[in-house]
Amino acid sequence: MNVTAPPLTTRLAALRLDLDSDQRDRILDGVGLCDRYCVVDTPIGLRTIAFNDRGVVLVSAAVDTDAFTEEFRSRRGNRALRSADRPPRGVVTALRTGRGRTVPTDLRSLSEFQRQVLAAARDIPAGEVRPYQWIAERIGRPKAVRAVGTALGANPVPLIIPCHRVIRGDGRCGGYVFGGQQKEALLRGEGANLEVVADLHGRGIRYVASATTGVFCHPSCHQARRITPAHRVLVRDRAEADRLGLSPCRSCQPVPVAA
Amino acid sequence: MGPHGRAACTACNRSGPAGVHSTVVAQLNRRLESDLDAGFVDLVDEMGAMVVSVASRVGDPSSAEEIVQETFVRAYRWLSSQEGDLDGLEIRPWLASITMNLVRNEYRRRGRRPTVPLADRSAEVLADPGRSVEERIVSIDATDRLARLLTCLPVPQREAIVLRHVAGLTTRQTAVVMDCPTGTVKSHLSRGLAALRSQLTDPTQESP
Numbered sequence: 001m002n003v004t005a006p007p008l009t010t011r012l013a014a015l016r017l018d019l020d021s022d023q024r025d026r027i028l029d030g031v032g033l034c035d036r037y038c039v040v041d042t043p044i045g046l047r048t049i050a051f052n053d054r055g056v057v058l059v060s061a062a063v064d065t066d067a068f069t070e071e072f073r074s075r076r077g078n079r080a081l082r083s084a085d086r087p088p089r090g091v092v093t094a095l096r097t098g099r100g101r102t103v104p105t106d107l108r109s110l111s112e113f114q115r116q117v118l119a120a121a122r123d124i125p126a127g128e129v130r131p132y133q134w135i136a137e138r139i140g141r142p143k144a145v146r147a148v149g150t151a152l153g154a155n156p157v158p159l160i161i162p163c164h165r166v167i168r169g170d171g172r173c174g175g176y177v178f179g180g181q182q183k184e185a186l187l188r189g190e191g192a193n194l195e196v197v198a199d200l201h202g203r204g205i206r207y208v209a210s211a212t213t214g215v216f217c218h219p220s221c222h223q224a225r226r227i228t229p230a231h232r233v234l235v236r237d238r239a240e241a242d243r244l245g246l247s248p249c250r251s252c253q254p255v256p257v258a259a
Numbered sequence: 260m261g262p263h264g265r266a267a268c269t270a271c272n273r274s275g276p277a278g279v280h281s282t283v284v285a286q287l288n289r290r291l292e293s294d295l296d297a298g299f300v301d302l303v304d305e306m307g308a309m310v311v312s313v314a315s316r317v318g319d320p321s322s323a324e325e326i327v328q329e330t331f332v333r334a335y336r337w338l339s340s341q342e343g344d345l346d347g348l349e350i351r352p353w354l355a356s357i358t359m360n361l362v363r364n365e366y367r368r369r370g371r372r373p374t375v376p377l378a379d380r381s382a383e384v385l386a387d388p389g390r391s392v393e394e395r396i397v398s399i400d401a402t403d404r405l406a407r408l409l410t411c412l413p414v415p416q417r418e419a420i421v422l423r424h425v426a427g428l429t430t431r432q433t434a435v436v437m438d439c440p441t442g443t444v445k446s447h448l449s450r451g452l453a454a455l456r457s458q459l460t461d462p463t464q465e466s467p
Contacts, residue, residue, distance in 0.1 A: 008452060008455060008456060008459070009424050009452075011401065011402070011405055012405065012420065012424035012425055013424060013425065013427070014402060015312070015316055015402065015405060015406055015409070015421075015425045016308060016312045016425050016426070016427070017308065017311045017312045017315055017316075018307075018308050018311065019303070019304075019307030019308055019310070019311050019327070023307075023311075023324065023327065023328075024303060024304070024307060026328065027303055027307070027327070027328055027331045028299075028300060028303060030328055030331065030332050031299065031331060031332055031335040031336075033296055033299060033300060033335075077297055077300065078300050078301070078304065079296075079297070079300055080300070108296070109294075109297075
């Protein structure tokens with residue numbers, strides 16, 4: 001016998017085994033707690049997306065695996081992560097066309113306020129823009145404009161939830177998770193009439209209305225863009241719209257509709 | 260499995276000394292209550308080694324992986340049916356109980372008790388730069404020998420020793436898992452340890 005043999009209980013404790021990381025990931029996968037990731041093409045270049053059975057959880061500019069993993073850890077903690085062969089069905093088309101309203105997302109790790117902001121942003125159609133104020137009013141928190149900006153800036157699934165369609169109250173584009181230039185490029189790619197919006201805002205005009213229908217819209221609304229110049233009425237604000245007896249567009253909802 | 264775990268903890272609060280360990284476990288309960296999914300990842304990380312150890316050292320190493328997997332699947336399923344109220348659930352013995360039930364089902368299904376001693380850990384020990392070569396070889400030898408001797412003990416002694424000394428449960432928790440009085444666990448433990456000691460010092464009985 002070895003003279004320096006440790007006590008029996010110590011030797012028994014040494015029979016303890018570890019859970020290896022492969023099996024850890026398989027266990028978490030088995031209960032649906034493993035996110036998967038893959039690289040996808042978008043109008044502003046390659047992005048890495050992470051998703052699980054419930055939906056997309058992260059869209060990241062980090063295409064390099066290590067950099068992506070680091071971002072994933074900071075957002076998702078120590079959840080398991082494995083690579084996937086392909087993204088969930090519909091994601092590629094949604095990213096290409098900007099029509100991603102039906103793509104499922106898993107936003108359970110966000111606060112209720114963040115989820116409301118993102119849900120409101122999701123209602124903005126491709127090719128249109130809304131001011132931060134519009135989101136704030138839509139979720140019943142008209143004074144929380146700055147908090148809305150923060151929530152959109154922390155959007156974990158940009159492009160899928162089009163936070164780039166929310167712009168500043170003065171008609172300028174404002175910031176974006178992937179950078180202001182990308183925001184503008186995306187909006188142009190979707191056909192948004194940014195110059196018109198900026199020009200009208202510069203002149204203090206928030207809305208445009210049709211003299212024939214008596215309906216007023218956000219200047220980027222697809223209905224507003226169909227109004228012929230002869231019938232186009234420029235409206236400074238909602239008070240003026242009221243005075244002129246105009247009714248709000250049902251599509252772009254310049255007057256917030258109670259949820 | 261539910262009532263088992265719950266009953267255990269009320270017992271714990273009454274009798275057991277509250278140490279660092281129980282604080283950590285209580286935090287895990289809170290984490291599971293506030294966010295089951297995030298908490299469950301922590302649970303796997305904190306309890307994984309214990310479950311693997313019970314599954315491989317009480318059961319047959321060849322079916323251990325499956326049992327570990329199934330333990331956590333059942334644990335998750337049960338936790339998600341609890342709607343956030345985990346007061347009184349003592350996670351460690353509760354998980355160990357799930358594993359033990361699965362191991363016992365496996366004995367029954369195979370119609371025999373676990374057999375194979377294993378040469379696991381050997382590679383790990385061999386690669387350990389903290390020991391001299393001689394030490395490593397002696398250590399591999401001893402570890403494997405001990406694992407092998409463990410499989411030769413009567414089942415209750417083996418279960419008690421693995422739960423208490425390998426998996427690190429307290430004697431009281433071991434009694435909860437084995438569903439018997441603490442005194443019975445103590446006697447299984449002392450007989451089992453005595454048997455191991457005598458076999459370790461008597462080379463003629465080493466390879467049964």
